[in-house]
Amino acid sequence: MDKPTDATRRQFLAITGSAALLAVTLRPAEATPAMLTSAIRNVVGSAVVQTGKVKLDIPPLVENGNTVPMTVSVTSPMTPEDYVKSIHVFNEKNPQPNIGNFYLGPRAGRAQVSTRIRLADSQKIVAIARLSDGSFWSVSADVIVTLAACTEEVD
């Protein structure tokens, strides 16, 4: 490995102070809306995603992005003929667009799943449900995060 020249090092040290804060916002790993779109395409394929039926309960303003409670529910009779097969949750700005995939069936009785998630930034959350007839339904919610997840350093 080449050692940096003294000049480079001086320049580096000179900007270190201000860069420390900047580094947080310049994290290289950040999902983009394009990644969100492609992650959704991976699940739904070429199917049309309709808006409705799905409800996403998540606080609109969270203080701590490290643990955000979230409940997704889908309006469905949950009978063997008409039920929710799976629920997929995505985000816009975490390093990865996926949050979780949940597979259920008519035996669930109610199409509802809760968990706790991490949010690295204020962003949009998208929940998509796959029904037994092959249709996809979605909902999105915007969440403002004051303390982001996964930016802190660890000793």
Place this chain on the structure above:
Amino acid sequence: MPSALINVPAKAKRGEIIEIKTLMSHIMETGYRRTATGEIIPRDIITSFACRYNGVEIFRADLFPAIAANPFITFTTVATESGKFEFEWIGDRGFSETASASIIVE
């Protein structure tokens, strides 16, 4: 030491929809954090969770780093018969844990 917390009603009426709450203690290291010296901390997460009711899978989940530490998952099922729920968590670095709970359906 990994440990699970499971909340399943001890008794239910046949046909009743019951709620199952599960929590597995796990760091869920995202793989995106760095140490003070700049090294990336390798990912160490639970990647999959499943629940079987008397041997039949009734719920399954794929987890990603965006799931908070100590994954807490709540779902529902119809109480069909007395028996046993088995829970399984699988993750990075060979992580594999199981837990079970029983129910009496009247």
